[in-house]
Amino acid sequence: MNDCIFCKIAAGTIPARKLFEDEAILAFHDATPQAPVHFLLIPRKHIPNILELGPEDEGLLERLLNKARELAVEQGCGEGGARFVINCKADGGQSVDHLHVHVLGGRALGWPPG
Ligand code: AMP
Helix, strand or coil, X not given: CCCCHHHHHXXXXXXXXXXXXXXXXXXXXXXCCCCCEEEEEEECCCCCCHHHCCHHHCCHHHHHHHHHXXXXXXXXXXXXXXXXXCCCHHHHCCCCCCCCEEEEECCCCCCCCC
């Protein structure tokens, strides 16, 4: 999608502090971190949100979550843990319409969300 900021990060046309990339997914630090550790994982493919994953995307979520888990440990969250979040559409608080997984850690996070 031409005007999607995460597609632009995936294409390398706007910068991001990348943690990982391969042919299918990308991880980078959130521009407005809400915790000492806060990074995002996205598919390269433009999928607007988790509800719009199709049968052709089989395995993609597992790939995103496995890499999220690995990177969370690398970023120092192995002991204290972390939160793995997928916001979806308006009620879920999604602001960028390209599927992404947030990983937040490095401090104790409150629950439930407001
Ligand atoms: P969400 O509200 O779940 O859609 O989260 C979108 C996240 O993307 C927010 O935490 C933003 O801070 C983050 N974000 C937006 N633009 C950028 C960017 N250019 N680079 C890194 N993170 C971004």
